[in-house]
Amino acid sequence: MEQRPRTVEGLVTVAATQFVPATQFWNGKPVFLTGHTGFKGSWLALWLQHLGANLTGYALDPPTEPSLFHKADVAACMHSVIGDLRDRTRLTSSMQNAQPEVVFHLAAQPLVRHSYADPVGTYETNVLGTIHLLEAVRKTPSVRAVVVITTDKCYENKEWIWPYRETDPLGGYDPYSSSKACAEIVTSSWRDSFFNPARYAEHHTAIASARAGNVIGGGDWASDRLIADIIRAFSTGKTLEIRNPAATRPWQHVLEPLRGYLTLAEKLHTGGTRYASAWNFGPRYTDAQPVEWIVRYLSAKWGTATKWKVDSHGHVHEAQMLKLDWSKAHAALGWQPVFSLPEALDYTLEWYQREQAGARARELCLEQIASYSEKLATVS
Ligand SMILES: NC(=O)c1ccc[n+]([C@@H]2O[C@H](COP(=O)([O-])OP(=O)(O)OC[C@H]3O[C@@H](n4cnc5c(N)ncnc54)[C@H](O)[C@@H]3O)[C@@H](O)[C@H]2O)c1
Numbered sequence: 001m002e003q004r005p006r007t008v009e010g011l012v013t014v015a016a017t018q019f020v021p022a023t024q025f026w027n028g029k030p031v032f033l034t035g036h037t038g039f040k041g042s043w044l045a046l047w048l049q050h051l052g053a054n055l056t057g058y059a060l061d062p063p064t065e066p067s068l069f070h071k072a073d074v075a076a077c078m079h080s081v082i083g084d085l086r087d088r089t090r091l092t093s094s095m096q097n098a099q100p101e102v103v104f105h106l107a108a109q110p111l112v113r114h115s116y117a118d119p120v121g122t123y124e125t126n127v128l129g130t131i132h133l134l135e136a137v138r139k140t141p142s143v144r145a146v147v148v149i150t151t152d153k154c155y156e157n158k159e160w161i162w163p164y165r166e167t168d169p170l171g172g173y174d175p176y177s178s179s180k181a182c183a184e185i186v187t188s189s190w191r192d193s194f195f196n197p198a199r200y201a202e203h204h205t206a207i208a209s210a211r212a213g214n215v216i217g218g219g220d221w222a223s224d225r226l227i228a229d230i231i232r233a234f235s236t237g238k239t240l241e242i243r244n245p246a247a248t249r250p251w252q253h254v255l256e257p258l259r260g261y262l263t264l265a266e267k268l269h270t271g272g273t274r275y276a277s278a279w280n281f282g283p284r285y286t287d288a289q290p291v292e293w294i295v296r297y298l299s300a301k302w303g304t305a306t307k308w309k310v311d312s313h314g315h316v317h318e319a320q321m322l323k324l325d326w327s328k329a330h331a332a333l334g335w336q337p338v339f340s341l342p343e344a345l346d347y348t349l350e351w352y353q354r355e356q357a358g359a360r361a362r363e364l365c366l367e368q369i370a371s372y373s374e375k376l377a378t379v380s
Contacts (some may be wrong), residue, residue: 019334020376021262025269027052030142032098034058034133035106036080037053039220040149042068043254044104044261046365049077057097058083058091059107071361085129092136099142102265105133106149108180112318113224115176115358126179127186130229133191135349137205145268146207147261148187152250152282152324153177154211163285163325166211166278173317177341184209184278195362197273205278206268212257213250213282213285216344218368219361230298240308243318245292250324252283253344254373256337279333282324287341297345303353338372338379347372347376 031048035041036057055078062069069075079098083090085107095103108126109115115122130148137143155164170176170185190340191197191207200206216227223229226242230302233240260281267275299306329335339347351364 004323019259019263020373021047021051021259021265021266023051025266026262028054028362029102030054030056030098030100031102031104032056032058032095032100033104033106034085035108035149036074036078037062037067037069037082038106038110039064039068039217039222040215040254040258041106042072042074042219043217043365044258045074045078046362047233047255047258047262047369050366050369055079056094056100057081058085058094059300060084064221064223066221068221068361068365071219071355072365073362076362084225085132086124086170088132088135088143089255091132092139095136095143099140101142101144102269103143103146104149104261104265105130105147108149109121109176110151111224112153112174112176115174115179119175122175123179123182125261126176130183130186131190134187134194134207137207138194141204143205145265146205147265147268148183148207148209149261150180150184150209150211151188152211152213152280153320154181154184157322159321161321161323163282163288163323164280166280166328174292175215184211188278191276192353195276197276200273206271206273208264208268208276209278210257210261210264211278211280212260213252213288213322214255215254216251216348217254218348218355218364227298227348229296230295234298234302234304234306235352235356238307240295240306240312242291242295242308243311245295245310246290247318248288248290248321248323250288250322251294251341251344252281252287252337253339253347253372254343255285255369256265256285256339259376260329260333260335263335264324267333275332279329280324280326281335283344284324284340285323285338288323289341294345298343298349301346301349338375
């Protein structure tokens with residue numbers, strides 16, 4: 001009997017082999033990346049530089065001190081523009097000067113707790129900023145592929161055990177999560193209204209959004225991020241205060257979703273509209289662990305005595321249970337996580353400990369990108 005192709009929203013599924021970002025595609029490719037001074041943006045910029053992309057970044061100054069952006073000298077091999085997403089004229093002219101074929105939109109106000117302190121600024125950057133970005137794309141005909149990065153928190157959180165799928169309702173209790181759900185709706189509207197797949201021959205632009213989990217990795221110095229808080233406390237011998245020991249998150253090494261974004265961009269560029277939709281890039285399902293599990297794991301591995309306690313006073317609402325279903329990315333992009341959570345934590349810990357011992361941040365990142373790429377080539 002003839003076998004019918006299995007499909008995911010009309011996408012023919014592919015063999016479950018890992019898709020490795022290819023130098024042949026990225027070498028010399030003009031790419032515009034917002035948020036290149038941030039944690040994930042710095043890693044993505046370094047990876048794109050490693051692949052030979054002709055890279056322009058657009059972001060505010062690094063949000064932390066120290067920052068991976070400065071420590072790894074990210075600006076060295078790219079054109080770095082320090083600018084505000086809210087400045088539509090500057091954003092548009094910067095994109096037009098770069099004439100990119102691929103756009104990655106990572107710049108955002110990304111912290112839940114800060115969004116309670118500055119909800120208006122959070123919506124201005126995350127919602128209006130996304131509108132400005134998509135309007136700049138409309139005025140830059142060179143663009144073929146756009147990946148808008150939102151978050152796992154864009155789903156209406158039902159505090160249940162099941163992972164969220166791309167088709168689940170969007171929502172958001174806190175201003176950050178809600179602003180990212182809004183950014184998803186904006187992206188979908190601009191795709192329908194101005195980059196409609198049915199009219200691809202007129203605009204030649206395919207737009208997708210990507211939702212990843214809580215990323216970990218070397219070089220994150222943000223406040224209110226678990227790994228950064230742990231490293232700060234353990235390195236100085238201070239007592240770590242954890243707010244929410246039972247909160248379960250889809251933890252993943254930063255390179256995992258970045259590979260998802262690179263894969264998606266390449267597919268959008270070469271496969272056009274077939275991939276123009278929303279995508280989850282989450283960790284293995286067993287790797288959604290509570291905060292306390294992470295603290296105990298890193299404490300046991302740290303090497304010297306560590307102290308931690310639960311600080312349960314006066315905290316704002318944060319989701320307790322959050323998992324992502326990445327079956328669609330697996331079936332249609334050939335993407336799946338390759339690190340277990342312990343491996344992701346080991347990579348992260350090694351990065352910080354070697355950096356503290358004097359290794360250069362740029363070399364550490366490039367070394368980890370290379371060894372991750374080697375691992376990918378061996379996993380099927
Ligand atoms: N870190 C995580 O665990 C995580 C999880 C899911 C999604 N995300 C998303 O990934 C993206 C990157 O997150 P990150 O962890 O690297 O954050 P980050 O705070 O390290 O970096 C944010 C970047 O956005 C830039 N930025 C902020 N406001 C801006 C503005 N008004 N104009 C221009 N640039 C501005 C900053 O300068 C910086 O380059 C964000 O969109 C975030 O929502 C992060």
